Amino acid sequence: MSTIDSILRETRVFEPTDEFKRKATISGMEAYNQLCDQANEHYAGFWGELARERITWKKMFTRVLDESTPPFFKWFDDGVLNVSYNCLDRHLAQLANKIAIIFEADDGQVTRVTYAELYRRVCQFANGLKSLDVKKGDRVVVYMPMSIEAVIAMQACARIGAIHSVVFGGFSAKSLQERIIDAGASVVITANEGMRGGKAVPLKAVTDEAIGLGGCDGLRKVVVYQRTNHGCAQWNDERDIWWHKLTEGQPETCEPEWVNAEDPLFILYTSGSTGKPKGIQHSSAGYLLGTINTMYWSFDYKPNDIFWCTADVGWITGHSYVTYGPLAVGATQVIFEGVPTYPDAGRFWQMIETHKVTTFYTAPTAIRSLIKLGADLPNQYDLSSLRLLGTVGEPINPEAWMWYYEVVGKRRCPIIDTWWQTETGSHMITPMPGAVPTKPGSCTLPVPGIAVDIVDESGAPIEPGKGGFLVIKRPWPSMVRTIWGDPERFKKTYFPEEFNGQLYLAGDSAHRDENGYFWIMGRIDDVLNVSGHRLGTMEIESALVANPLVAEAAVVGKPHEVKGEAVVAFVVLKKSPESRDEAQQIAKNLREWVSHEIGALARPEEIRFGDNLPKTRSGKIMRRLLRSLAKGEQITQDVSTLENPGILQQLQEAVN
Numbered sequence: 263m264s265t266i267d268s269i270l271r272e273t274r275v276f277e278p279t280d281e282f283k284r285k286a287t288i289s290g291m292e293a294y295n296q297l298c299d300q301a302n303e304h305y306a307g308f309w310g311e312l313a314r315e316r317i318t319w320k321k322m323f324t325r326v327l328d329e330s331t332p333p334f335f336k337w338f339d340d341g342v343l344n345v346s347y348n349c350l351d352r353h354l355a356q357l358a359n360k361i362a363i364i365f366e367a368d369d370g371q372v373t374r375v376t377y378a379e380l381y382r383r384v385c386q387f388a389n390g391l392k393s394l395d396v397k398k399g400d401r402v403v404v405y406m407p408m409s410i411e412a413v414i415a416m417q418a419c420a421r422i423g424a425i426h427s428v429v430f431g432g433f434s435a436k437s438l439q440e441r442i443i444d445a446g447a448s449v450v451i452t453a454n455e456g457m458r459g460g461k462a463v464p465l466k467a468v469t470d471e472a473i474g475l476g477g478c479d480g481l482r483k484v485v486v487y488q489r490t491n492h493g494c495a496q497w498n499d500e501r502d503i504w505w506h507k508l509t510e511g512q513p514e515t516c517e518p519e520w521v522n523a524e525d526p527l528f529i530l531y532t533s534g535s536t537g538k539p540k541g542i543q544h545s546s547a548g549y550l551l552g553t554i555n556t557m558y559w560s561f562d563y564k565p566n567d568i569f570w571c572t573a574d575v576g577w578i579t580g581h582s583y584v585t586y587g588p589l590a591v592g593a594t595q596v597i598f599e600g601v602p603t604y605p606d607a608g609r610f611w612q613m614i615e616t617h618k619v620t621t622f623y624t625a626p627t628a629i630r631s632l633i634k635l636g637a638d639l640p641n642q643y644d645l646s647s648l649r650l651l652g653t654v655g656e657p658i659n660p661e662a663w664m665w666y667y668e669v670v671g672k673r674r675c676p677i678i679d680t681w682w683q684t685e686t687g688s689h690m691i692t693p694m695p696g697a698v699p700t701k702p703g704s705c706t707l708p709v710p711g712i713a714v715d716i717v718d719e720s721g722a723p724i725e726p727g728k729g730g731f732l733v734i735k736r737p738w739p740s741m742v743r744t745i746w747g748d749p750e751r752f753k754k755t756y757f758p759e760e761f762n763g764q765l766y767l768a769g770d771s772a773h774r775d776e777n778g779y780f781w782i783m784g785r786i787d788d789v790l791n792v793s794g795h796r797l798g799t800m801e802i803e804s805a806l807v808a809n810p811l812v813a814e815a816a817v818v819g820k821p822h823e824v825k826g827e828a829v830v831a832f833v834v835l836k837k838s839p840e841s842r843d844e845a846q847q848i849a850k851n852l853r854e855w856v857s858h859e860i861g862a863l864a865r866p867e868e869i870r871f872g873d874n875l876p877k878t879r880s881g882k883i884m885r886r887l888l889r890s891l892a893k894g895e896q897i898t899q900d901v902s903t904l905e906n907p908g909i910l911q912q913l914q915e916a917v918n
């Protein structure tokens with residue numbers, strides 16, 4: 263990659279308020295720097311002490327970090343624990359009657375569960391899974407709507423040592439089938455349907471369709487949580503079982519399965535630039551430690567907080583900051599079934615008022631859409647309970663940041679812009695809110711103990727102001743352990759030869775300013791970030807080419823006001839459309855097709871047809887050129903290597 267000079271010049275700086283700083287876990291820059299120095303000087307000692315303090319162990323570890331077979335690092339590996347025990351049992355003495363979850367349904371109905379109730383329900387469901395012969399190490403796919411039950415399903419897996427793999431409810435039957443097969447899952451947990459924005463999402467029907475596609479040979483059981491009064495279109499008596507039947511009469515306690523620190527807690531699939539989605543495998547202890555640390559450090563967690571992370575449990579954010587982090591620290595959290603714009607764009611603000619939310623964590627795409635639908639709406643609600651705001655998923659543009667800061671946080675609440683990834687398990691770069699002054703658009707400085715750097719092609723550090731590859735120089739506890747079933751791909755993707763296998767390559771480009779603040783610039787690979795979610799261009803291309811009308815396809819991203827990036831597809835049809843009407847009809851069908859093949863997130867915003875794609879003489883698609891075309895830019899690139907220059911004109915015009 264050639265170095266990119268940044269065009270961003272943001273000079274506004276916001277100090278934490280004295281009030282916030284005084285009570286903060288990490289109070290002031292001195293405290294922050296001290297922690298960073300400690301980690302630097304005694305890396306193993308630093309993490310070891312945290313792991314001893316913050317995790318309840320069945321058997322204490324004696325080794326902190328094993329680096330003998332890089333990049334397959336092991337943390338606390340002779341320690342024994344159970345993650346669900348850490349999220350539930352250990353709170354019962356003090357917090358049995360504390361509310362663990364305030365669940366607000368799509369239609370506004372509120373359900374509260376205490377830690378004691380949640381414990382009972384997780385135990386009952388865990389016993390139910392055991393009765394289906396689910397054992398330690400077995401894979402269980404969770405395809406659920408946002409619900410208390412989704413958290414119970416995940417916690418129950420953790421309790422019995424089964425490895426969950428949550429598939430976001432917006433993914434298609436095809437995507438679900440691929441994940442069931444790749445994980446070798448024996449059980450799927452789903453719901454008859456979910457409710458989002460007043461509409462039913464037919465999860466069980468999609469599950470039936472996924473299984474119907476074939477190849478799910480290891481799958482024995484489908485557990486169905488009844489979310490609505492509707493039944494299921496299909497029911498297989500041998501395979502399907504209702505959640506309430508499964509848990510009926512089950513004992514309300516369940517001895518946890520004690521697992522090793524390095525035993526996998528879960529797999530979560532994420533897109534890469536090439537090939538099929540990668541099953542990111544996380545550990546038990548290291549992962550748990552990452553989520554707990556960042557609850558205290560980044561979110562400055564306090565026992566009276568009402569914590570609300572709006573992410574779906576289908577993404578890593580929902581794993582770390584809905585299912586695990588908040589429960590591990592004994593927090594009260596809000597879980598929301600619906601969407602931010604239903605019944606209107608005041609829903610988030612109204613919920614913050616009703617539940618007296620103190621800590622609110624959402625995505626830039628949601629913020630942008632809410633600004634658009636009602637920049638003044640937050641002023642109609644009492645948001646005085648808020649004390650901290652967070653964002654995640656993509657760079658936040660400084661203007662959206664300022665709005666969040668002023669209109670939502672009333673200039674009182676620090677904003678933590680958290681940079682991290684499915685692979686990192688927990689926050690990597692984000693301001694410690696009682697210490698690090700913020701700048702709109704920058705994720706600022708690393709979390710204590712995380713060794714982030716920016717390097718050039720050869721792995722050499724880059725000077726401030728210049729763009730380069732974002733890397734992490736030392737293993738950290740909550741890091742990805744491997745790609746499920748493909749350790750070679752893990753090595754090649756994240757610890758490439760170019761850097762002697764020594765650096766973790768995040769896949770983002772970034773630069774640092776004169777204060778050492780990090781500014782994320784975007785992906786360096788062919789991965790799109792649509793509404794804060796990663797989509798591989800190749801996945802979408804494969805889906806398009808699988809359509810009988812399509813000969814060839816190339817997909818790129820273009821900037822989008824609300825989504826951040828939108829999908830633009832360049833498509834060569836086997837038979838040219840005869841009229842503009844026909845072209846438009848085909849484009850419409852192809853959009854539906856991609857939605858059906860992958861999920862609505864991947865639906866192309868724009869489809870352009872041509873007789874060919876711009877290629878080099880050696881046959882490589884010129885993606886850079888396509889990106890310029892998608893943005894509507896004048897073509898200034900060198901097109902002398904282009905085999906068929908006439909094609910550019912066509913692709914410029916053919917917008918559908």
Ligand code: WT7
Nearest residue numbers: 654655656657679680681682683684770782796
């Ligand atoms: C990619 C990871 C981990 C949370 C959800 C996304 C982008 C994430 C930020 C941020 C700029 C960000 C990066 C990263 N990203 N957070 N605060 N500022 N970019 O998880 O699907 O694994 O995607 O999201 O490009 O590599 P993910």
